[in-house]
Amino acid sequence: QEGLEGMTIGFSQIGSESGWRAAETSVTRQQAEEWGVNLQFSDAQQRQENQIRAIRSFVAQGVDAILLAPVVATGWEEVLSEAKDADIPVVLLDRGIEAPEDLYLTSVASDQVLEGRVAGEWLVETVGDEDCRVVELQGTVGSSPAINRKQGFEEAIADHANIEIVRSQTGDFTRALGKQVMEGFLRAENGGQDICALYAHNDDMAVGAIQAIREAGLNPGEDILVVSIDAVPDISPAIAAGEANATVELTPNMAGPAFEALAAYLNDGVEPEKFIITESRLYTAEDDPEGEAERRRDLGY
Amino acid sequence: MPDPQPILAASGIAKSFLSHKVLDDVGIELFPGEVHALLGENGAGKSTLIKILTGAYTHDAGTITLDGQPIHPRDTRHAQEMGIGTVYQEVNLLPNMSVADNLYIGRQPMKWGLVDTRKMQRDARALLARYDLKIDPGAQLDSFSVAVQQIVAIARAVDISGKVLILDEPTASLDQHEVEILFEIVQQLKSQGMAIVFITHFLDQVYEIADRVTVLRNGRRVGSRPIEGLSRMDLVTMMLGEALEHEDAMRIGVTRKPGELYASFKDYSLSGKAAPFDLDLHKGEIVGVAGLLGSGRTEMARLLFGIDRPDTGQLTVAGKPARLNEPRDAIALDFAFAPEDRKLDGIVGDLTVRENIMLALQAHRGWTKPMSRAEQAELADRYIKALDIRCTGPEQPVKFLSGGNQQKVVLARWLATNPKLLILDEPTRGIDVGAHAEIIRMINRLCDDGMSLLVISSELDEITAYSSRVLVLRDRAIAGELTGEAITTSAIMEMIASEPEARPQ
Amino acid sequence: MTRSIFSVVKPQFVALIAILLINWMLFPGFFNLFIRDGRVYGSLIDVLNRGAPVAILAIGMTAVIATRGVDLSVGAVMAIAGAVAATMVQGDGNALIVVLAAALGVGLLCGLWNGMLVATLGLQPIIATLILMVAGRGIAQTITEGFIVTFNDPGLIFLGSGSILGLPTPIIIMLTLALVTTLVMRLTALGLFIESVGINRSASSYAGLRARSLLIGVYAFAGFCAAISGIIAAADIRGADANNVGLWLELDAILAVVIGGTSLMGGRFSIPMSVIGALIIQAMNTGILVSGFPPEFNLLVKAALIIIILVVQSPLAGRIWHFAARPRTKRPEVSPK
Amino acid sequence: MNPRYWPLIATITIFVLAYALAVMQFPALFSTRVLGNLLTDNAFLGVAAVGMTFVILSGGIDLSVGSVIAFSSVLIAVLVTQLGIHPLPAFAITLLATTLFGASMGAMIHYLEVPPFIVTLAGMFLARGLTFLLTQDSISVSHDFYTWVRGFYYVMPGGGRLTFNGGLMLLVFAIGIVVCHRTRFGAYVYALGGNAQSAALLGVPVARTTIGIYAVSSFLAGLSGVVYSLYTSSGYPLAAVGVELDTIAAVVIGGTLLSGGFGFMLGSLVGVFIQGMIQTYIVFDGTLSSWWTKIVIGGLLFGFIVLQRIIIAASKRDWRKKKVEAVRA
Numbered sequence A: 001q002e003g004l005e006g007m008t009i010g011f012s013q014i015g016s017e018s019g020w021r022a023a024e025t026s027v028t029r030q031q032a033e034e035w036g037v038n039l040q041f042s043d044a045q046q047r048q049e050n051q052i053r054a055i056r057s058f059v060a061q062g063v064d065a066i067l068l069a070p071v072v073a074t075g076w077e078e079v080l081s082e083a084k085d086a087d088i089p090v091v092l093l094d095r096g097i098e099a100p101e102d103l104y105l106t107s108v109a110s111d112q113v114l115e116g117r118v119a120g121e122w123l124v125e126t127v128g129d130e131d132c133r134v135v136e137l138q139g140t141v142g143s144s145p146a147i148n149r150k151q152g153f154e155e156a157i158a159d160h161a162n163i164e165i166v167r168s169q170t171g172d173f174t175r176a177l178g179k180q181v182m183e184g185f186l187r188a189e190n191g192g193q194d195i196c197a198l199y200a201h202n203d204d205m206a207v208g209a210i211q212a213i214r215e216a217g218l219n220p221g222e223d224i225l226v227v228s229i230d231a232v233p234d235i236s237p238a239i240a241a242g243e244a245n246a247t248v249e250l251t252p253n254m255a256g257p258a259f260e261a262l263a264a265y266l267n268d269g270v271e272p273e274k275f276i277i278t279e280s281r282l283y284t285a286e287d288d289p290e291g292e293a294e295r296r297r298d299l300g301y
Numbered sequence B: 001m002p003d004p005q006p007i008l009a010a011s012g013i014a015k016s017f018l019s020h021k022v023l024d025d026v027g028i029e030l031f032p033g034e035v036h037a038l039l040g041e042n043g044a045g046k047s048t049l050i051k052i053l054t055g056a057y058t059h060d061a062g063t064i065t066l067d068g069q070p071i072h073p074r075d076t077r078h079a080q081e082m083g084i085g086t087v088y089q090e091v092n093l094l095p096n097m098s099v100a101d102n103l104y105i106g107r108q109p110m111k112w113g114l115v116d117t118r119k120m121q122r123d124a125r126a127l128l129a130r131y132d133l134k135i136d137p138g139a140q141l142d143s144f145s146v147a148v149q150q151i152v153a154i155a156r157a158v159d160i161s162g163k164v165l166i167l168d169e170p171t172a173s174l175d176q177h178e179v180e181i182l183f184e185i186v187q188q189l190k191s192q193g194m195a196i197v198f199i200t201h202f203l204d205q206v207y208e209i210a211d212r213v214t215v216l217r218n219g220r221r222v223g224s225r226p227i228e229g230l231s232r233m234d235l236v237t238m239m240l241g242e243a244l245e246h247e248d249a250m251r252i253g254v255t256r257k258p259g260e261l262y263a264s265f266k267d268y269s270l271s272g273k274a275a276p277f278d279l280d281l282h283k284g285e286i287v288g289v290a291g292l293l294g295s296g297r298t299e300m301a302r303l304l305f306g307i308d309r310p311d312t313g314q315l316t317v318a319g320k321p322a323r324l325n326e327p328r329d330a331i332a333l334d335f336a337f338a339p340e341d342r343k344l345d346g347i348v349g350d351l352t353v354r355e356n357i358m359l360a361l362q363a364h365r366g367w368t369k370p371m372s373r374a375e376q377a378e379l380a381d382r383y384i385k386a387l388d389i390r391c392t393g394p395e396q397p398v399k400f401l402s403g404g405n406q407q408k409v410v411l412a413r414w415l416a417t418n419p420k421l422l423i424l425d426e427p428t429r430g431i432d433v434g435a436h437a438e439i440i441r442m443i444n445r446l447c448d449d450g451m452s453l454l455v456i457s458s459e460l461d462e463i464t465a466y467s468s469r470v471l472v473l474r475d476r477a478i479a480g481e482l483t484g485e486a487i488t489t490s491a492i493m494e495m496i497a498s499e500p501e502a503r504p505q
Numbered sequence C: 001m002t003r004s005i006f007s008v009v010k011p012q013f014v015a016l017i018a019i020l021l022i023n024w025m026l027f028p029g030f031f032n033l034f035i036r037d038g039r040v041y042g043s044l045i046d047v048l049n050r051g052a053p054v055a056i057l058a059i060g061m062t063a064v065i066a067t068r069g070v071d072l073s074v075g076a077v078m079a080i081a082g083a084v085a086a087t088m089v090q091g092d093g094n095a096l097i098v099v100l101a102a103a104l105g106v107g108l109l110c111g112l113w114n115g116m117l118v119a120t121l122g123l124q125p126i127i128a129t130l131i132l133m134v135a136g137r138g139i140a141q142t143i144t145e146g147f148i149v150t151f152n153d154p155g156l157i158f159l160g161s162g163s164i165l166g167l168p169t170p171i172i173i174m175l176t177l178a179l180v181t182t183l184v185m186r187l188t189a190l191g192l193f194i195e196s197v198g199i200n201r202s203a204s205s206y207a208g209l210r211a212r213s214l215l216i217g218v219y220a221f222a223g224f225c226a227a228i229s230g231i232i233a234a235a236d237i238r239g240a241d242a243n244n245v246g247l248w249l250e251l252d253a254i255l256a257v258v259i260g261g262t263s264l265m266g267g268r269f270s271i272p273m274s275v276i277g278a279l280i281i282q283a284m285n286t287g288i289l290v291s292g293f294p295p296e297f298n299l300l301v302k303a304a305l306i307i308i309i310l311v312v313q314s315p316l317a318g319r320i321w322h323f324a325a326r327p328r329t330k331r332p333e334v335s336p337k
Numbered sequence D: 001m002n003p004r005y006w007p008l009i010a011t012i013t014i015f016v017l018a019y020a021l022a023v024m025q026f027p028a029l030f031s032t033r034v035l036g037n038l039l040t041d042n043a044f045l046g047v048a049a050v051g052m053t054f055v056i057l058s059g060g061i062d063l064s065v066g067s068v069i070a071f072s073s074v075l076i077a078v079l080v081t082q083l084g085i086h087p088l089p090a091f092a093i094t095l096l097a098t099t100l101f102g103a104s105m106g107a108m109i110h111y112l113e114v115p116p117f118i119v120t121l122a123g124m125f126l127a128r129g130l131t132f133l134l135t136q137d138s139i140s141v142s143h144d145f146y147t148w149v150r151g152f153y154y155v156m157p158g159g160g161r162l163t164f165n166g167g168l169m170l171l172v173f174a175i176g177i178v179v180c181h182r183t184r185f186g187a188y189v190y191a192l193g194g195n196a197q198s199a200a201l202l203g204v205p206v207a208r209t210t211i212g213i214y215a216v217s218s219f220l221a222g223l224s225g226v227v228y229s230l231y232t233s234s235g236y237p238l239a240a241v242g243v244e245l246d247t248i249a250a251v252v253i254g255g256t257l258l259s260g261g262f263g264f265m266l267g268s269l270v271g272v273f274i275q276g277m278i279q280t281y282i283v284f285d286g287t288l289s290s291w292w293t294k295i296v297i298g299g300l301l302f303g304f305i306v307l308q309r310i311i312i313a314a315s316k317r318d319w320r321k322k323k324v325e326a327v328r329a
């Protein structure tokens, strides 16, 4: 890939809270290497103020472009206009923001509501007309993926009275809490007999929950359907073993399209599309889960 | 003659802590222009009564009147506003703040809504000058010795008091000179018509300054008498409930023959704290250490016990060279040290009397060899009896004991280790007459058993009573030594006072 | 006797039972226990099982707090120990005993480091352990490279989700550790020494205690406990999640100790009561899980319960209780102010 | 030189030294732009640190500040966008609410005799929980007033901006310094930190002071929420997670003893700068992985604190020799 050699690009990453996030970071590094870009990396440890600080420092350093994976959708106007005043293009990664569109070059992101909807539609299709009591493992309360993925899923099942979310708790996107909260669900729902499906906002919580289901003497994937989001490699063995049924892909390769857009813009002045939406594909046991897991290893996992 | 109308009066005061009745139907009347000594054994309830009068504790029953009006002091601030100034027994000041802050907290001079620090310091300097104390009022309080802090506390209380001044053992760590100054000021206040309450265990001071005494015993009032015509013997009998055996062996130290050399400190020094000195301590010998405030007595003791490490010096114990890096090493050599500041370095407040007594002995044995419960109980009971420690039992947290009884607990801790060299820094501070005699007897007995003692005391009578040798410190150096018949109060005073220009500047 | 009922019946037990009863009201099956495959299941067991990691942290934390310290790094040490165990067991197939020894050893080292900073350099405990709290998670992530390192070693997994005598292994580990620690503290003079140093370090060293070694030892023990907790947490999910394991758990552990009645100003401590404190916290969490409240209420419920416990435990409530119980006594007072 | 000033001097020296070293590595760090950013980006931390300094000086701790900041920013956002209230009255309502919140924590601490750690931990849960009740979403605030405030800055030579927020933080510190060192309230705070029991005996109004301290801390946390709101023009329920630890660290790095009674307000400002410097330095470096970032932050923290200890220890040795002494005429 050409067009960005020797350029310095700042990357403000949210943190390293999950395997997916770590993969996104390493893909970005790989991509930067391939493009010959000098990547200034900054980890914000989950804090918006650190991201703002990082962008300001990037501007002070005079980088050529900035990649920003925003921790939250709001609150970027001021600092992005500073970047704009300094003529530094900003590309948003993996989620959009609420700010005037002229403040950033483009946004490379998935549609989080769509992810939830894809998962919901899968469930609607799978259970058909049968009654289905669903338990939901939410992400961190107040985080945008949790809000959007919940919303999308609810939209998908809204017209299907037979499907109902009976319990919903936060598992903080973590495996340990996924397991612990699922245990609680199983206790509260008649040892799990009354649960038909589990919807988890990410794969990690699903992996934890699957263990809980198994330890409760039920068969995950059969007695309780499991659908989640992200398609990280760790869910693949479970899908292959039939313990998880479906997952929605969220690619960690956001940097590839971002660099392409930047190269075109910086060299040829081509304005890219404002929203580059990555695919939200559904993966099930039919999609060669083991091979998929292998392929994903290249994606920085 | 006291005015018939008392300034401050209390009657029927009762107070219990949990189920333990500390004061029972106690009363006191303070008349204008009198110095009223409040006396009693350790744990009699003197400090508790003071705290009730000044609003630090609430009382269970009884009334307090000020100028004939009943008052209910909510807290000490309230009492201060009513013109009652108090020095509580343990120095209750703020070690982290400046001297001036301590003198004026709560009533700082203000200018434009802000504290006028400059005026405050000026006032502080002037106030302390009355006590012959020339210190920097901006310096942090805990950079000064206990004695200086005591004077600061007194200066504050005197300054606050408009009607009543209460002093709870103010002279416990003061030397003669300070005591004289304090008494001058008390006389002055008295002539202005104030009432002064004075708690002490020094009967000489009672006779010197007091007009009347009230004696408490076991939380009850034994009686109030004018001091005139009250004999010493009667007073002691009032306090103890029995006559004190006459102390016949007033000069025991003189006749004692020192035994073999036990510990020998050679060329010990620590810059800024102790000039180089040599010190030989023999078995069966009591070495008294005298000196003025800040003359470095405590510093010497700290060096001898390995709390501070000397810059130079060698130590030989029982003929073998030894080194002291920390108190543990000293304890391993069978040294023991009862420090001067019992609140800070002595008692472990939340632990029980039993645990406090066994602590050093247990530390000596190591944590893996715990004493059995029976052994602990026996040890505690033995010392509670031997030193007459007044407590509800060995399981009472030591912080609830009266000041003098806490001091006894610290002594007991060290006696329990059966030391060969015992260093005592102001061992009788705050201890009542009965126990005082008992402790001196005990020091003698220990010495007869071959223990070597080094005793620091501001009470020259005490030092002359039992010492077989006296070291006089001046300006952090040994200024001289007295032995045998030469040990007299006046000889010590003379030695302290010589070369006055060499005092610390 | 003027002693109030609160000094006879520990308020912690009252709180625990009250919360369990509330849970039972919200979820009638709360006290149901059933046995499957020779193992007991039920919400009550969940409380014990899920409370175990915090309880184990609290055991170590109790000793630290008794010396007037605090250890903020335990969560990070959990992550490090878990990461070490997972990478070693999954990588070269080391024997379980070696893996465990290494993980526990690393925890001990972390604790020693904290202890040195506090006792030798004289740093303030909160800031000394904050250093490892920040850096430790980074160290753990360096070991796992930011991913969840999963493993399938049955021995290690047993520590998280196996059972002994019908009870989940973490419960057994927790109870054993609590028992052994309590016995060591109380049958030797160690407990007394720790309390003494916590109350008055200066007086303690005058009395010949090795205050410094004791402090170092206490932090090392806390690190050791954190390592046990980290191993259990990793074994539970069959993977070391260095990013998230033990996150903010140090606050729970401190809360458990304080609910258990040990003062943050040091001194008297009780290991069993700290364990009860941890169980109170977990009972709240489990109650929230089974009650079906929306998750945005979690924090409110927790805050409300803590405040209620505090009010009930406070000396003021004791005085009021006492006053109500014997209205005829004059001006009762439990402790002077 | 009064020995009490040594920790402060040590902290300032270390900051200047560290900044000089960093500039040698990255010359771009030496610009008014970076200094301006240091003020602006740490403004909310600084404002909260002023309150925390009072709390820590009094021997307490306040774990609720992070949550209170988030609560304030969200409450303002809700008031302004959903109820259409002008930001200024919204600020006033918020500050009133947080002040009352702090005062009730102080009252619990004093009257129930519960350790501040636990009360404020419950406060931390409560404030964050209330925030979630208000909204789970982040809310953008766009109001002319915000735009006006944003346009309100002074451009320093070299292009750096002294923003409203940065200025406000300096002002709050200035007031904090005066209150801390020159008022009775300030003296009471030190007194409580020195020895609460003695303070009570000396007539310090303990109840009033304790309640006041936590009210001030929460008021300033609320003000910090206002600053955060202006800074990001939004309310975000997950904002400022863990800021309480940063604030505590800033105060302690600034030379204040956590056990209470010793320290200076100015030190906290330097502590805030040191923390900001560490973050900025790491961004400028730009090569550290996520995990090495944490390790390096821990390492730098360690370095600062140890250096501070060494300087203080060295000064103490010097001071012991010239110890202030009682001198009699």
Ligand SMILES: Nc1ncnc2c1ncn2[C@@H]1O[C@H](COP(=O)(O)OP(=O)(O)OP(=O)(O)O)[C@@H](O)[C@H]1O
Residues within 6 Å of the ligand: B017, B020, B022, B040, B041, B042, B043, B044, B045, B046, B047, B048, B049, B089, B390, B391, B392, B400, B401, B402, B403, B404, B405, B430, B432, C336
């Ligand atoms: N806070 C407390 N809790 C329980 N008991 C207490 C408390 N304070 C004092 N006491 C008890 O009250 C009794 C009287 O104590 P107080 O301090 O008044 O004695 P004192 O006469 O001042 O003795 P001393 O001469 O030793 O100072 C003692 O037995 C002591 O144990």
Ligand SMILES: Nc1ncnc2c1ncn2[C@@H]1O[C@H](COP(=O)(O)OP(=O)(O)OP(=O)(O)O)[C@@H](O)[C@H]1O
Residues within 6 Å of the ligand: B142, B143, B144, B145, B146, B147, B173, B291, B292, B293, B294, B295, B296, B297, B298, B299, B340, B458, D323, D324, D325
């Ligand atoms: N425990 C201690 N730690 C540090 N410094 C101390 C300690 N004890 C005393 N000092 C300091 O040593 C100096 C002199 O001590 P001090 O005045 O106690 O001497 P002293 O001769 O023992 O007199 P006295 O004990 O009668 O007051 C004082 O400045 C004091 O601050």
Ligand SMILES: [Mg+2]
Residues within 6 Å of the ligand: B046, B047, B048, B089, B168, B402, B403, B404
């Ligand atoms: Mg007394």
Ligand SMILES: [Mg+2]
Residues within 6 Å of the ligand: B297, B298, B299, B340, B425
């Ligand atoms: Mg002395």
